[in-house]
Amino acid sequence: MSDAYIDYLPNLSANAFFAALFGLIFMLQLGLGVWYRTWPHMIAMLPGLLLEILGYVGRVLLHNNPFDFNNFLLYLICLTLGPAFFSAAIYICLGKIVIIYGENISRFRPRTYTTIFVSCDLLSLILQAVGGALASQGQDGDTSTSDTGVNIMIAGLAFQVFSLLIFMVLASEFALRVRNSPKSENDDFTSLRQSSKWKMFIFCLALATITIFIRSVFRVAELQGGFSSPLANNEVDLMVLEATMVSIACIAFTVAHPAIIAGRTWSSL
Known part of the structure; x- marks a missing residue:
């Protein structure tokens, strides 16, 4: 299979x-x-899920023909881009969480968290998409352009890792401020915050964040070594650190869908 x-x-x-x-x-x-009208959350999740589907379809097609460059690109680009949309869904949630606990507790306004991190996610997505487009030129023998594309994809993924890391730091800092300021919490959502459903939502959101972070670190390391590296050619690692991590994140986001937790109130926050 050298070719x-x-x-x-x-x-x-x-x-x-x-x-x-x-x-x-x-x-x-x-x-x-559609049922709960959580449009921003749905718009963030669905493109990512569609890319995941296409990515694994590409891998199924590669099983039948490992020499097809288009199927290779379908797998590579779709699975690289997909989780960026899930990160956006995570970022959108934090702004609403701040409202539910109390804006006065937070260091930043809810919209500030969403604007900054979704913008970072968009930049990461653009870099990865441009890199993927350039990497596709390798089919024509343009290895220089292809290598440049891979490097841009790595830069996009690395920026995604950095953004997620800063997000986790700020989210943890907000959680600490909530813990230290219980009397300042928003009284309108006291019953919601005390419910077991809400605790499950916070747990699932944290789980999704960690698994997407692990996956993104893996993809940086994988692409850094090039397409011929042992890491890029180890399916077990891919199944565990890519497929399983992203699956856990998406299952967590479905089991603890924001609207299941907060109803249509979520979309009005």
């Missing part, structure tokens, strides 16, 4: 499973988003 774009045949069952799983989550997110 193939990866040094192994992708496992058909595993990749078909993840394509189907993300397809199911897509339908659930669509239904919940």
Whole structure:
């Protein structure tokens, strides 16, 4: 398989499973988003889920023909870009969480968190998309342009990791301020904050953030070594650190969908 774009045949069952799983989550997110009218959350989640589906379809097609460059790009670009949309969904949630606990507790206004981090996510997405477009030129033998594209993709992913890290620091700092200022909390949402559903939502949001962060660090390391590196050609690592991590994040976001927790109140915050 020296002429193939990866040094192994992708496992058909595993990749078909993840394509189907993300397809199911897509339908659930669509239904919940339309029913509860959580448009920003739905708009953030659905493109990411569609990219995940296409990415694993690309890997299924690579199982049948590992020499097809278009299928390789479908897998590479879609699975690289998808989680950036999930990060945006996470960032949108923090602004609403600040309102529910109390804006006066927060260091920044709720909209400030959303604007800054969604903007960072958009920049990361643009870098990854441009990098993917340039990397696709490798089919024509333009290795210099292809290498430049890969480097831009790495820069986009690295920026995503940095943004997530800063987000986790600021979210943790806000949590500490909440803990130290219990009397300043928003009285309108006391019953919501005390419910088991809300605690599950916070746990699932933290879990989604950590798993997307782990996945993003993995993809930086994977692309840094190049397409021929051992890490880029180890399907077990990909299934664990990419597929499983992103799946956990998406399942967490579905089980603890914001509207399931807060109802249509969420969309009005």
